[in-house]
Amino acid sequence: MIGTSGWRYPxxxxxxxxxxxxxxxxxxxLAERMPSVELNGSFYSLQRPESYQRWRSEVPEDFVFAVKGSRYVTHMLRLRNIDAAVANFFAxxxxxxxxTLGPILWQLPERVEFDPEVLGGFLRRLPRTTGEALGLARGHDARLHGRSWLEIDADAxxxxxxxPRSSTFGDPRATELLREHHVALVVADTAGRWPAFDAVTADHVYVRxxxxxxxxxxxxxAAELDEWADRIRGWRSATDRHGNPREVFVYFDNDARGRAPHDAIALAERLR
Incomplete structure (x- = not known):
């Protein structure tokens, strides 16, 4: 799955x-030209059910939305005391x-360093199915009264x-925790601004x-896209723990000058 991070840019x-x-x-x-997009408005504030319903209605049935988790959980609470915030996010x-719901992305600020107890507690609280997410959502607080969505199509x-953006997540214990909980460690190209991690820790690979x-x-x-295409082929050639081809999700976030959609399409063409 190759797409862009967001779609509404002047x-x-x-x-x-x-x-x-x-x-x-x-x-x-956009959905006519690529199979997925990263929904990032959810990072900045809790969206409303009617917005998600509208977005779903505007794309094909096999389209995939990656959803960026609330920064209230990651940047403000810093993964501590998160139960109500996670419930509100899913509600x-x-x-x-x-x-059409795909992976949930949790982005950490650079100031959040690896702490095995904190990371382990966060990973244990993440729902593994939509049914579990629904159970958490039912515990939302008063802020979501009258504007929650507490239904699922199926338990999936x-x-x-x-x-993460702290180099402390290079600690092997962080990789082990992510593997234990089958959470992907994002492969991020940030032009050297933040650390680049490349360990595969889940049945899917998530690239930004x-x-x-x-x-x-x-x-x-063109040469850089060729290199990324080769890396993606390598990931896809492996199987997950269930014996299925490993899924790879790639999102271009170089949107400031409008490059993201063109690069996404060019990369997808290399992989057809």
């Missing part, structure tokens, strides 16, 4: 999005995505990925490409 209009395309048609236009409408597996020379801005050369 710089894309008149470039990736044709002149005259109304904003409300942008997601459906906010995430489960309304139904079968949930996948998680963690994107922020830019090779300038974070969030620079595009990828």
């Amino acid at each position: 710089r894309w209009r008149g470039d990736f999005y044709p002149h005259g395309l109304v904003q409300r048609k942008e997601l459906s236009y 906010s409408g995430v489960l309304a995505l139904g079968p 597996p949930l996948r998680h990925a963690l994107e 490409l922020h830019g090779s020379t300038e974070p969030y801005a620079s595009g990828y050369t």
Whole structure:
């Protein structure tokens, strides 16, 4: 699955999005050209169920939304005392995505360093199925009264990925914990701004490409895309613990100058 981190950027209009395309048609236009997108508004604030329902209605049935977890959990609470916050996140409408719900991304700020007790406690609290997520969601607090979504289409597996930005997560114990809980350690290209981890810790691989020379801005050369395509083929050639081909999710976050959708399409073409 190759896509972009978000889809609503003014710089894309008149470039990736044709002149005259109304904003409300942008997601459906993108979904005709790539199979997945990273939904990042959920990182900044709790979205509403009707928003998730609308987004689901605008994409094909086999489209996949990766959903970025709440920064209240990762940046403010720093993975501590998170039960109510995680319940609120899943009650906010995430489960309304139904079968289009893909991996949940949890991004940590650089100031959050590896602590085995804290990381282990966080990983143990993550729901592994939509049924478990629904059970957590029912414990939401008063902030979600009257605006929660407490339904699922079916009890399906949930996948998680963690994107740390502290070099302390290079500790082998961090990798072991992630493997124990089958949570993917994000492979992130940040032009050297933050550490690059490459350990495979789950049945899926989650890649975020922020830019090779300038974070969030620079595009990828043909040679660089060839290298990423080779890495993805390597990951996909392996099987997961169930004997199935390993899934790889790749999202371009070099959106500031409009490179992300073009790079995503170019990479996908190399892998067809």
